Amino acid sequence: MSIMEIIGGTFIIIGSIFLFLGALGIFRMPDIYNRLQAGTKATTLGGMSLILGVGFLEPSWMMKMIIIIIFIAYSNPISSHALARAMYKRKRYPLILSEDKENMDAYSEVNPHEKEEVKS
Amino acid sequence: MPTLTFSEKLSRFIVNSVFMMLVWIAFTSSFATHELIVGALTSMIISYLSIRLFTCCTISIFNPVKIFYMIWYLFVFLWALINSNLDVARRVLTPSLPINPGIVKFKTKLTTNYSKMVLANSITLTPGTLTIDIVDDTFYIHWIDVKTTDPEKAFTDIAEQFEKILLKIF
Numbered sequence: 213m214s215i216m217e218i219i220g221g222t223f224i225i226i227g228s229i230f231l232f233l234g235a236l237g238i239f240r241m242p243d244i245y246n247r248l249q250a251g252t253k254a255t256t257l258g259g260m261s262l263i264l265g266v267g268f269l270e271p272s273w274m275m276k277m278i279i280i281i282i283f284i285a286y287s288n289p290i291s292s293h294a295l296a297r298a299m300y301k302r303k304r305y306p307l308i309l310s311e312d313k314e315n316m317d318a319y320s321e322v323n324p325h326e327k328e329e330v331k332s
Numbered sequence: 333m334p335t336l337t338f339s340e341k342l343s344r345f346i347v348n349s350v351f352m353m354l355v356w357i358a359f360t361s362s363f364a365t366h367e368l369i370v371g372a373l374t375s376m377i378i379s380y381l382s383i384r385l386f387t388c389c390t391i392s393i394f395n396p397v398k399i400f401y402m403i404w405y406l407f408v409f410l411w412a413l414i415n416s417n418l419d420v421a422r423r424v425l426t427p428s429l430p431i432n433p434g435i436v437k438f439k440t441k442l443t444t445n446y447s448k449m450v451l452a453n454s455i456t457l458t459p460g461t462l463t464i465d466i467v468d469d470t471f472y473i474h475w476i477d478v479k480t481t482d483p484e485k486a487f488t489d490i491a492e493q494f495e496k497i498l499l500k501i502f
Contacts, residue, residue: 230417237424245474246433249462250420256457257417275358289456289463296464296474306474308434316434316481319464319472 216268223265230258243307244299252292259284341383343391348379350394388446389502398501405497409454412493416459423476434478438487440469440495447502454494461490 234254241247260281267277300306300323308316336344352375360367379386392398423430442448452463452471460476473490480486 230421233417233421233424237420240424240429241431242429243433245462245464246431246476249460249474249476250424252456252462253413253416253420257413272361275361279355279358285457286453289453292456293452293463293465296462300464306433306435309432310434310478316478318437318481319435322465322467322472 216271220265220268223261223268227258227260227262227265230254230261234258244304245296245306248292248296252288256284256288259288336383340390344383344386345376345379346391347389347393348382348386349375352379393501401497401500405494405501408493408497409457412454412458416457419459430477432477433474434481435464435472435474436478436481436483436486437470437472438483438491440471440487440491442469442495442498442502444502447498451491451494451498455491458490458494 231254234251237250237254238247241250263277263280263284267274300319303325305320305325306317310316349372353371356371356375357363357368360371440448440451442451448466448469452466455461455471455473456463462474462476464472464474466472471491473486475486475490479489
């Protein structure tokens, strides 16, 4: 085993551990916003680390892998922002555990909460 | 759409061509002459046609001081990304699930759209925060463990380390 294979394998293992933790976070968290938090962060670093590992295993692909890493770092937060904003506009309001429910949701000043329509 | 002056067009054209050329070199992974010529022609044609779409930056981005701050920003960002992953791992693996979610807001001093986008993406990838929306200069942030609802203090906690570097770049 060459040194490049050891480095690449280490990055791939680290990436898959973070991806697993992200999946566990999506399973355990109580509402959509917290799930997005766990999902976005873990898949970004997990995916980046995994792809960097592939680059070390196959050094001639390294530059392409770096382009993919930049693209992941660019596009992953944007997609999670779009999902979170769409969910707020669809009236899935965030779970709030603390006592002070009025001040904990600052976004309601832009999108006032409405009562859900009763389906007849 | 605002009409662009010739110097604005020229500086955007040069910046876009250089960035596209770098991507071309990274994809082909070769420095053969015919590859470089085709790449230069293609990136010039594309950046001429799309001069209104890519509004990221002017030619002042090649200032060495700004390049230094960009590299520094990259390291700050990577450190925050690793920290946030360890934070997620800690919360997920703790059996009692220690969260106190809520949405806070703060105001930013950044003016251009592109720098706001970079700041929003960085905030999403830092520990425990997720950008929900930007309205003019107000950021709405979902925070997994709300420590304060005061906009000033939230700004100091979440965004200050990124904004002071971004103000020097853009």
